[in-house]
Amino acid sequence: MAVRKPPVTTREYWAPGHAACAGCGCATALRLATKAFSEAMEEKYGDPNAFAIAQATGCMEVVSAVFPYTAWKAPWVHVAFENAAAVASGVEAAWKKLGRKGKILAIGGDGGTADIGMQALSGMLERWHNVVYLMYDNEAYMNTGIQRSSSTPYGAWTTTSPPGKLSIGEDKPKKWVALIAAAHQIPYVATASIGNPFDFVKKMKKAAKVDGPAFVQVQCTCPTGWKSPLEKGVEIARLAIETGVWPLFEIENGDFHNIKIQSPGGGAKVKREGGRVVAIEFKKPIEEYLKLQGRFKHLFKQPEAIDVMREQIKAMWKVLGVDVTLPKPEE
Amino acid sequence: MPMRKVMKANEAAAWAAKLAKPKVIAAFPITPSTLVPEKISEFVADGELDAEFIKVESEHSAISACVGASAAGVRTFTATASQGLALMHEILFIAAGMRLPIVIAVGNRALSAPINIWNDWQDTISERDTGWLQFYAENNQEALDLILIAFKVAEDERVLLPAMVGFDAFILTHTVEPVEIPDQELVDEFLGEYEPKHAYLDPTRPITQGTLAFPAHYMEARYTVWQANENARKVIDEVFEEFEKRFGRKYQKIEEYRTDDAEIIFVTMGSLAGTLKEYIDHLREKGIKAGAAKLTVYRPFPIEEVRELAKKAKVLALLEKNVTFSVGGALFQDFSRALINESEKPKIVDFILGLGGRDVTFKDLDEALAIAQKALNGEEFNEVNWIGLRKELL
Numbered sequence: 001m002a003v004r005k006p007p008v009t010t011r012e013y014w015a016p017g018h019a020a021c022a023g024c025g026c027a028t029a030l031r032l033a034t035k036a037f038s039e040a041m042e043e044k045y046g047d048p049n050a051f052a053i054a055q056a057t058g059c060m061e062v063v064s065a066v067f068p069y070t071a072w073k074a075p076w077v078h079v080a081f082e083n084a085a086a087v088a089s090g091v092e093a094a095w096k097k098l099g100r101k102g103k104i105l106a107i108g109g110d111g112g113t114a115d116i117g118m119q120a121l122s123g124m125l126e127r128w129h130n131v132v133y134l135m136y137d138n139e140a141y142m143n144t145g146i147q148r149s150s151s152t153p154y155g156a157w158t159t160t161s162p163p164g165k166l167s168i169g170e171d172k173p174k175k176w177v178a179l180i181a182a183a184h185q186i187p188y189v190a191t192a193s194i195g196n197p198f199d200f201v202k203k204m205k206k207a208a209k210v211d212g213p214a215f216v217q218v219q220c221t222c223p224t225g226w227k228s229p230l231e232k233g234v235e236i237a238r239l240a241i242e243t244g245v246w247p248l249f250e251i252e253n254g255d256f257h258n259i260k261i262q263s264p265g266g267g268a269k270v271k272r273e274g275g276r277v278v279a280i281e282f283k284k285p286i287e288e289y290l291k292l293q294g295r296f297k298h299l300f301k302q303p304e305a306i307d308v309m310r311e312q313i314k315a316m317w318k319v320l321g322v323d324v325t326l327p328k329p330e331e
Numbered sequence: 332m333p334m335r336k337v338m339k340a341n342e343a344a345a346w347a348a349k350l351a352k353p354k355v356i357a358a359f360p361i362t363p364s365t366l367v368p369e370k371i372s373e374f375v376a377d378g379e380l381d382a383e384f385i386k387v388e389s390e391h392s393a394i395s396a397c398v399g400a401s402a403a404g405v406r407t408f409t410a411t412a413s414q415g416l417a418l419m420h421e422i423l424f425i426a427a428g429m430r431l432p433i434v435i436a437v438g439n440r441a442l443s444a445p446i447n448i449w450n451d452w453q454d455t456i457s458e459r460d461t462g463w464l465q466f467y468a469e470n471n472q473e474a475l476d477l478i479l480i481a482f483k484v485a486e487d488e489r490v491l492l493p494a495m496v497g498f499d500a501f502i503l504t505h506t507v508e509p510v511e512i513p514d515q516e517l518v519d520e521f522l523g524e525y526e527p528k529h530a531y532l533d534p535t536r537p538i539t540q541g542t543l544a545f546p547a548h549y550m551e552a553r554y555t556v557w558q559a560n561e562n563a564r565k566v567i568d569e570v571f572e573e574f575e576k577r578f579g580r581k582y583q584k585i586e587e588y589r590t591d592d593a594e595i596i597f598v599t600m601g602s603l604a605g606t607l608k609e610y611i612d613h614l615r616e617k618g619i620k621a622g623a624a625k626l627t628v629y630r631p632f633p634i635e636e637v638r639e640l641a642k643k644a645k646v647l648a649l650l651e652k653n654v655t656f657s658v659g660g661a662l663f664q665d666f667s668r669a670l671i672n673e674s675e676k677p678k679i680v681d682f683i684l685g686l687g688g689r690d691v692t693f694k695d696l697d698e699a700l701a702i703a704q705k706a707l708n709g710e711e712f713n714e715v716n717w718i719g720l721r722k723e724l725l
Contacts, residue, residue: 049534054399062543067552070539075532077402078541079395079425086392090355090399090407091532093383097354097405102534120395123388 008035008201011048018071019063023230025221025237026060026136028194030107033134033218034074036201037105040208049074050102051208054091056084056112059143059222060136082116084108085124088131096130103208104131110151111141114177121177125184125213132207132214135177138222146225150175153245154309156295158225163298168305173312178251179319181215185254188214193246194221195237199262203250219246227294239289242266244282244313244324259320279323286310287329333578334512340474340503343510344410344436344496345370347478349380350518351434353408355400357385357393359415362448363504364438367410390415394422394433401431402540404531406482409433412500413440416454420461426493427462427556429541431530432485433493436478439467439601439652440500441687449688450500451652452601455629456661462556464494464563465630467600471508474498476580477627479518483570488528489562499602501688513578521577560631567628584633585640586625589615593622595703596644596677598662600626603650603691610696621700626662637669644677648703650696652685659683659715678706684718695719 013034020027034053042048052075055061061078064071079087088106095102106124108117113135124131140158141147148161153174157163161170182189187210192200200218207214219240221233228236240246241264248262263270267283286309290296299305310326317324338346344367348356356375358368374380383400387393390411397407411419416437426433437455441447455465466481468474474496481494498504530540544552571582588608590596597607604625614621624640626633641647651660658664663681670676682699685691695718705712 047534049537051534052403052532065539065542067542067544067548070542072539073537075534075537076539077399077532079398079402079429080421083392083395083422086387086395087399087402089385089387089392090357090396090401091403092399093355093357093385093396094400094403094405094407094532097381097383098403100533119388120392123392126388127385 007198008032009039009048011035011038013038013072013074014064015071015073017069019066020060021224023223023233025194025233026138028233029136029200029218029220030060032194032197032201033105033204036204037132037208040205041102044209045101047102051105052076052091052095052102053105053107054084054088055106056108056117057081057143058109058112060107060109062143081112083120084112084117085131085133086120088133089124089127089129092129092131104129106131106133108133108135109143110135110137110139111149114151114175115149121181122184125181125186125215128212130212132204132216133181134204135215135217137217137219138225140225142222142225151177154312155299155305157298158295168302169298173316176316178215178217182251182254182256184213186213186215187211187253189251190216191246191248192216192218193237193241193248194218195234195239195241196248199248225295228292232292236289236292239284239292242268242282243284243286243289244280244317244326245286245289247317247320249320261320261322277322280317281325282327285327285329286313333514335509336512337507338471338510339366339505339507340468340471340498341366341438341505342370343471343475344478344498345374346512347475348408348436349374350513350515351406351408351479351482351522352380353382354405355383355385355397355407356409357387357396357400357407358409359387359390359393359411361390361412361415363440363500364410364412364415364436366504367436390418391422394419394426397433398422398426398429398431401426401433402429402530402532404527404533406525407433410436412438413442413454416458417442420458423458423461423463423493425541428552429530430491430559431493432482432491434478434481434485435493435495436474437495437497438500438504439497447687448500450502451686451688452497453653455495455497456653458495459630459661462492462560463630464492464560466494466496466628467626468496468498468503469602469604469625471503471510472580474503475510475512476574476578476582479522480570480574480582482522484563484566486525487566490559490566491528492556492559492563497601502602517577521573563631564633582627584626584628585636586627587640588623590622590624590640590643592620593644594620594707595646595648595700596622596624596640597648597650598624598626599650600629601652603652603685606691607650607696610693613693614700632665632669634669637666638673641670641673641677646703646706647677647679648699649679649681650699651681651683654683654686663715680706680712681715682718683715689719691719
């Protein structure tokens with residue numbers, strides 16, 4: 001009987017025994033990311049282990065390296081919250097001098113990347129280090145107890161963006177770090193999601209194989225911070241794609257005129273011109289994504305806030321060069 | 332044959348880095364240390380130094396990249412000063428806690444506000460509790476030598492701590508002096524190839540560095556940094572001795588000058604020691620029994636040597652280019668700690684002077700002497716004295 005090759009290697013670098021919450025979407029992201037990285041290293045250098053990880057302080061850091069234990073089966077270093085990219089720069093430089101073949105993977109959450117780590121990230125990308133920076137985006141400071149970050153989406157409840165008499169929750173649109181990264185004209189930038197693991201693995205492999213810096217922003221769910229059912233992480237992430245909330249795209253060499261948009265699925269109608277996606281008619285309303293998460297619960301009492309969100313999502317897609325139609329739920 | 336060249340301390344520091352052959356250097360320009368990375372980038376550009384030179388976007392990233400490189404198992408170096416060192420502050424603790432033997436050359440400069448690019452020691456003194464070893468150079472030769480010594484001590488298996496070498500802004504960083512550049516072969520023999528003992532990022536033997544420690548383990552980790560500092564006392568003596576054997580220049584944690592029959596011993600660090608020695612000669616000519624002592628090593632604080640020094644004098648007059656607000660200078664606290672339980676001890680008078688690059692003249696030292704003499708004569712004296720203040724501006 002023919003044995004089917006598994007879609008991604010069975011090797012593990014993010015080992016069982018870490019202390020992440022049940023249903024943690026980011027743990028899934030890191031496990032897939034390191035598997036993909038390993039495959040890329042095997043294909044590129046003939047050595048599946050030819051990588052080291054520099055990680056920013058954050059929930060995935062503290063849950064994976066509680067002395068005297070470690071969840072990491074790859075060489076791994078953590079220094080501080082804002083400097084994973086700078087630490088990775090140093091590791092990469094050292095490897096170069098040691099003649100060690102391979103690539104460095106830097107990992108940071110949305111806080112350590114979009115906010116406090118932004119400067120170090122920009123420096124690392126601009127200096128063209130041979131590093132893949134993976135931003136796992138769970139859309140708030142989950143390590144310190146769910147405070148808003150600049151990557152928190154509009155309308156979301158966090159402990160520092162609470163809805164109240166004068167507030168609908170977070171009142172600023174999400175910062176799109178992938179676009180900022182792409183502005184460095186680096187070889188490869190992508191967004192990904194645990195809602196489409198095959199696409200994520202493919203992109204991580206591509207990122208790991210380019211020569212020079214690459215940036216991948218993966219949305220991953222956080223049942224604690226999103227107040228969502230433990231078992232629904234992947235479903236919620238997929239709904240983010242299918243409703244237009246989370247776009248999947250690739251930008252190579254900073255070419256904003258040639259952004260590769262992945263089809264969202266979920267029945268959306270994709271219109272192309274010359275192979276390029278120019279319009280998407282989404283079939284599922286964003287409410288389907290929002291309603292599974294307690295962090296957006298209050299919005300259903302203020303439907304006009306959801307309309308504001310729709311407008312912001314359209315504006316974001318416009319930056320990507322795509323006209324989108326976002327349906328309202330049927331009455 | 333060793334080469335003699337006339338150079339600034341910044342160049343001497345760059346030469347020291349070249350001789351030490353670090354594999355990774357990460358630096359950001361800051362006055363007065365800018366020439367260090369400039370000179371190093373020339374060495375790298377000319378192929379005279381085979382290193383990766385990372386031109387980072389900030390000092391925070393400079394030290395972060397050094398930590399990354401050192402954690403990956405290579406010798407690393409950087410240079411900075413003042414606000415740049417302050418920007419590194421957070422990561423300095425981490426470098427020591429992770430036991431990474433990084434060496435920083437620091438052009439000692441005042442801290443803002445007001446912004447001031449000139450010399451005092453507030454920058455390195457403010458980092459005295461980070462776990463780093465601290466050396467202070469009196470002249471450009473010492474700047475070069477102490478950097479080599481710092482690498483050797485830092486990388487010793489009994490120590491494995493990062494080290495900083497301070498040399499005074501402009502007084503040394505921008506002043507040319509003849510400096511002997513040791514032979515590369517001799518330096519190679521002295522330092523050897525850096526072999527990481529515990530810090531490496533090698534896929535064939537993956538390890539996890541920089542973990543989280545719960546209360547059950549944190550104190551022990553901090554204690555190992557304490558212990559490493561304690562171990563450094565002996566290692567520094569050994570390295571000083573070896574350095575003297577190989578290169579002929581003698582270093583001591585505390586260097587004394589005309590202290591044998593001194594009643595008042597002035598104590599200082601860095602370039603002020605040069606001025607002070609001349610001042611002592613001047614006092615001796617006048618028949619005043621004064622001596623000088625210079626701390627070459629400030630961390631680990633040379634407690635035993637301070638106790639020995641204290642036995643020689645009735646008054647210790649500390650000349651400090653730093654302030655610990657509401658207490659005095661940092662040396663004042665350290666000397667007090669070293670002597671508090673001694674049965675016989677001299678009076679300690681503290682002088683804060685030369686902040687932000689203000690010249691320290693014989694007139695200033697006369698002012699300090701007068702107060703020290705009050706202490707000597709059993710008269711009332713202020714424990715903490717600001718010397719050379721322009722009262723008309725207050």
